[in-house]
Amino acid sequence: MMGKTQGPKLPKPARRGGRKAAWIAALALALGVLGLSPHVLFRREAAPPAGPADAILVLAGGENRIAAGLHAFRRGTGRELFILGAGSATTPARILPDERGIRPEDLARIHIEGWSANTLENAFSAKAVVESRGFRKVVLVTSDYHLPRAYLALRRLLPPDVTISAIPVRSDWGHPGAWHRLPRLFLVEGWKYWGYRVLLRWE
Numbered sequence: 001m002m003g004k005t006q007g008p009k010l011p012k013p014a015r016r017g018g019r020k021a022a023w024i025a026a027l028a029l030a031l032g033v034l035g036l037s038p039h040v041l042f043r044r045e046a047a048p049p050a051g052p053a054d055a056i057l058v059l060a061g062g063e064n065r066i067a068a069g070l071h072a073f074r075r076g077t078g079r080e081l082f083i084l085g086a087g088s089a090t091t092p093a094r095i096l097p098d099e100r101g102i103r104p105e106d107l108a109r110i111h112i113e114g115w116s117a118n119t120l121e122n123a124f125s126a127k128a129v130v131e132s133r134g135f136r137k138v139v140l141v142t143s144d145y146h147l148p149r150a151y152l153a154l155r156r157l158l159p160p161d162v163t164i165s166a167i168p169v170r171s172d173w174g175h176p177g178a179w180h181r182l183p184r185l186f187l188v189e190g191w192k193y194w195g196y197r198v199l200l201r202w203e
Helices: 016-044 065-074 119-133 147-157 178-199
Strands: 053-059 078-084 110-113 137-143 163-169
Touching: 016 147, 016 178, 053 065, 053 119, 065 078, 065 137, 065 163, 078 119, 110 119, 119 147, 119 178, 137 147, 147 163, 147 178
Parallel strands: 053 078, 053 137, 078 110, 137 163
Antiparallel strands: none
16 A cells, blocks of 8 residues: 655744744833833932032922922921922912911022923033032932932033932822823833933033
8 A cells, every 4th residue: 555645845834923922022121121220220329318408409390399399498408499490480489388488588598490491401400500509419309200310410410529319209109090100100211311321421
């Protein structure tokens, strides 16, 4: 009995779907590490305030930043309080919590700047203040997700002998919708951080 003849073997189709899924997963993992790593690494850079600083620099635009800066100012963390990027038409009465309860002598040490409109402009504004006043020790106040990029901008632009410490304004994870909004903010800020590393490399 003659055996059955076998035709030529056809090549197996390439598993394009599996490879594509693996590439997508690898890309998502890389983007996640890239976005989150600045927030992990930053914990080693900016020390908490130790003793009174020459100035507190609040970068306006985020939740509770101004309130946190004013609280630190009242506790004596800094001798002067600068609120940067508050808007050109802003007045102390509009942005300071309980402005009427601030003593006149303290109000005279609170300064509001309205021209800077982003993190880099905030840093240039801070540079002008620090250099004109001869400050040697400042405290940065901004949101926790924004802190690595803001600190990087200040460190690149301020004189190297100026000490920068930081007060992070904690995100409210209990707020409705926070678990959808905040992870995205942390990731986007992490990606922007690496963009700033390139942008400010030659400053």
